[in-house]
Amino acid sequence: MEADRSHLAPPPSVGGSDPAVATEADWDIEAVRAQFPILSREVHGHPLVYLDSAASAQPPLRVLDRIDRYYREQHANVHRGAHQLSAEATEAYENARATIADHIGADSDEVVFTRGTTESINLVAASWGSRFVGADDIVALTKMEHHSNFVPWQLLAERTGARLRFVDVTPEGTLDLEDFDRALEDRPKIVAFMHVSNSLGTINPVSDLTERARAAGAITVVDGAQAAPHMPIDVQGLGPDFYAFSAHKMCGPTGIGALWGRRELLDDMPPYQGGGEMISEVTTAGSSWAAVPHKFEAGTPNIAGAIGFGEAVRFLSELGFDGLAAHEHDLAAYALARLDEVDGLTLYGPREDRTSVFSFTYGDIHPHDLSTILDQNGIAIRAGHHCNQPLMDRFGLSGTARASFYLYSTRAEVDALIEGLRMAARVFGGLS
Numbered sequence: 001m002e003a004d005r006s007h008l009a010p011p012p013s014v015g016g017s018d019p020a021v022a023t024e025a026d027w028d029i030e031a032v033r034a035q036f037p038i039l040s041r042e043v044h045g046h047p048l049v050y051l052d053s054a055a056s057a058q059p060p061l062r063v064l065d066r067i068d069r070y071y072r073e074q075h076a077n078v079h080r081g082a083h084q085l086s087a088e089a090t091e092a093y094e095n096a097r098a099t100i101a102d103h104i105g106a107d108s109d110e111v112v113f114t115r116g117t118t119e120s121i122n123l124v125a126a127s128w129g130s131r132f133v134g135a136d137d138i139v140a141l142t143k144m145e146h147h148s149n150f151v152p153w154q155l156l157a158e159r160t161g162a163r164l165r166f167v168d169v170t171p172e173g174t175l176d177l178e179d180f181d182r183a184l185e186d187r188p189k190i191v192a193f194m195h196v197s198n199s200l201g202t203i204n205p206v207s208d209l210t211e212r213a214r215a216a217g218a219i220t221v222v223d224g225a226q227a228a229p230h231m232p233i234d235v236q237g238l239g240p241d242f243y244a245f246s247a248h249k250m251c252g253p254t255g256i257g258a259l260w261g262r263r264e265l266l267d268d269m270p271p272y273q274g275g276g277e278m279i280s281e282v283t284t285a286g287s288s289w290a291a292v293p294h295k296f297e298a299g300t301p302n303i304a305g306a307i308g309f310g311e312a313v314r315f316l317s318e319l320g321f322d323g324l325a326a327h328e329h330d331l332a333a334y335a336l337a338r339l340d341e342v343d344g345l346t347l348y349g350p351r352e353d354r355t356s357v358f359s360f361t362y363g364d365i366h367p368h369d370l371s372t373i374l375d376q377n378g379i380a381i382r383a384g385h386h387c388n389q390p391l392m393d394r395f396g397l398s399g400t401a402r403a404s405f406y407l408y409s410t411r412a413e414v415d416a417l418i419e420g421l422r423m424a425a426r427v428f429g430g431l432s
């Protein structure tokens with residue numbers, strides 16, 4: 001049966017848009033969407049409207065093809081065999097590292113492959129933390145953090161006796177910069193914060209924050225999971241000591257990510273895990289470590305994942321972050337305007353300097369009920385605390401509904417979301 005596509009018809013054009021801002025017309029949205037096979041599937045008899053890219057973005061055909069080709073034609077273990085396949089696999093794996101390093105303005109040997117942002121931050125907390133953090137030290141983080149930039153520091157504090165200091169968030173959903181400065185007065189050893197909020201879309205002023213933290217003598221650890229998909233990352237300009245991100249939030253595969261760290265810090269850090277690949281020499285008397293980044297990559301790595309990650313970065317760079325940003329800016333402005341029309345809907349987070357992720361509550365409809373109704377209409381959103389419980393507590397919420405847009409999202413999908421919300425209001429009553 002043909003799915004009802006009427007709600008995906010092109011929306012009427014909205015007036016009053018800023019002519020300096022590119023519109024969808026400049027971004028060949030159909031050509032972009034055609035590269036994502038999953039976007040043409042149906043869910044519960046409706047065309048899929050995928051508004052959960054902040055949890056995981058979809059991979060384009062070219063990433064899928066690259067992973068497929070690796071397994072079909074090049075698969076062998078890396079850095080070991082003196083045979084052709086191993087040499088090809090190693091070259092593809094290291095080329096992916098070079099692509100990612102180049103993309104963020106770093107040297108290849110400063111980029112460690114990890115399972116993702118979570119493992120990258122755990123690596124820093126476990127390795128740098130265990131050598132350089134003691135019972136008298138303070139680790140500063142923010143109430144905005146994803147659990148993956150929160151719990152590793154709690155574990156470190158438990159192990160070492162170090163104290164945690166939580167920087168507050170303003171009612172508008174931005175970082176409280178005065179409280180940030182107050183936290184620095186206590187001379188923390190580490191300051192950890194996110195580049196972009198996965199719940200509120202807030203873009204933090206990273207280079208300003210890293211500069212203030214450095215002046216106070218701290219090292220900085222930045223969670224870039226929600227920034228890397230949306231903007232080019234220049235670690236030199238941003239100025240952190242460590243920067244973590246995940247492939248699957250930026251059109252790559254799951255289970256692979258990167259940790260960038262300053263060379264001199266990585267050199268001084270003990271290994272995170274022990275095993276093959278990460279040693280220089282092993283004897284019964286003791287072992288010595290391989291140079292960075294291999295010191296931190298124990299065991300057979302996720303070779304296919306790394307190669308797919310490199311391909312995703314190439315895909316995004318060739319498509320161009322300027323066009324991507326203009327498209328998302330246009331879409332975010334349109335979504336804000338349409339969400340504003342919905343009576344009883346409360347939006348959290350700033351209206352400016354934000355990405356295209358929207359957290360909201362709608363009357364007293366439970367976010368899970370909302371997402372269930374939307375799902376029945378093929379619309380995928382997220383409901384819950386989004387691994388942001390301290391932030392939800394800050395706003396007195398147990399959770400929100402969250403719709404997130406990406407390079408393949410359309411205004412018609414914003415319209416579908418709004419229509420879905422009205423449908424939910426009819427089911428639960430009491431709202432427009």
Ligand SMILES: *Cc1c(COP(=O)(O)O)cnc(C)c1O
Pocket residue numbers: 054055115116117118119146148149194196197198223225226246248249257
């Ligand atoms: C998704 C996300 C993470 C965790 O990434 P994983 O790939 O699950 O390790 C961390 N921080 C933010 C802001 C995220 O959005």
